[in-house]
Amino acid sequence: MTPERQIDDWLGRLASERQASPHTVSGYRRDLAKLLRFMQDNQVASFDALDANRMRTFVATEHRGSKGREGLAPKSLQRLLSSCRSLFRQLTREGQLSHDPMLGVRGPKVRRKLPQVLDVDEASALVETDSGGKLAVRDRAMLELFYSSGLRLSELVGLHWLDLDxxxxxxxxxxxxxxxxxxxVGRHAVTALRALGAEEGMVAESAVFRGRGGAPINPRTIQLRMKTLALQQGIPKHIHPHLLRHTFASHMLESSGDLRAVQELLGHADIATTQIYTHLDFQHLSKVYDAAHPRAKSKP
Incomplete structure (x- = not known):
């Protein structure tokens, strides 16, 4: 079986058996197309002909780039290698590959950036925005729910009234x-959602946030709307839906100290993903300490 066919079969099973999203499958396909191009350029006919040295050359090539093509940043390289690992691990498990070419191969280290968050006052100012006009009720319900429950953009877009209690x-x-x-769902979000339901109707099978023709609202519409509302409130940060998710997680951890509970609320499969917020919490504690402890204050 050709490498192209092996990739197509694997991606098809990801979509059908594991219900991977089209976005995820598309990302894997783009990454693995780079591997196929490398194999073609180096006359490598099969995955079995790959080894750790060749994969290191692949990483270096993608990092360096080539004529007319920029090299990949460390974070993009790590994602690319993750795609290759996932494919090779499955092919090895199924006996289609005699060895895993990724064993011992590492990408460049990625400096982990802490996600930006809003402070409590900024979050309150944003969600309590009265945008005016016919969109005001929808905007308030949308923002309150983002901040109240830490939803992803895709989760909010896919929400139907029957999902709400x-x-x-x-x-x-x-x-x-x-x-x-x-x-x-917090009480302010419940109040805002009741107001939205009273205005637009709570038909069980209908999307909570609707666009034209009653279809679920376009994600891009939400992103642009949040940016507009933030400008109206004079919030000097890049406002986007995931920022409210980060803010929700940081404020929850700051208040409760329960990392496992925050993991469950966010729907993270791995607690390591949630641990980024412990660093945010420590930053908050450091500021409090520096401001309050007599031995922490700098000399005049």
Whole structure:
């Protein structure tokens, strides 16, 4: 079987058996196309002919770039190598590959950037924005729910009224990998959602946030709307839906100190993903310490 066919078969199974999203499958396909191009340029006919040395050459080539093509940044290289590892691991497991060419291959280290967050006052100013006009009720419900429950943009777009239990203050969310989780909804978000339902109707099968013709709102519309509202409030930060998710996580951890609970609320499969917020929390504690402790204050 050709490498192209092996990749197509694997991606097809990812989509059908593991319910990987089209976005995820598309990302894998783009990454693995780079590997196929490298193999063609170096006259490598099969994955079995790859080894750790050749894969290191592949990494170096992608990092360096070539004529007319920029090299990949460390973070993009790590994602590329993750795609290759996933493919080779599965082919080895199925006996289609005699060895894993990625064993011992590492990409460049990635400096982990802490996600930017809003402070409590900035978050309150944003979600309490009265945008005016016919979109005001929708905007308020959207922002309150983002900050209240830490939803991803795709999760909010895919929400239907039947997913909400406003009396119980809960929402059922379909997250990554088609995994469902139940997340609390704060009282301000419940109030805003009730107002939206009263205005537009709470038809069980209908999307909560609708665009033209009653279809789910376009994600790009939400992104642009949030940017506009932030400018109106004079918030000097790049505002986007995931920023409110980061803010939710940071404020929850700051208040509770319960990393495992925050992991469950965010729907992270690996707690290591959630641990980034412990660094944010430590930054907050450091500022408090520097401001309050007599031995921490600098000499005049």
């Amino acid at each position: 406003l009396d119980g203050g809960e929402v059922r969310v379909l997250g990554k990998g088609s995994k469902t989780r139940i997340v609390p």
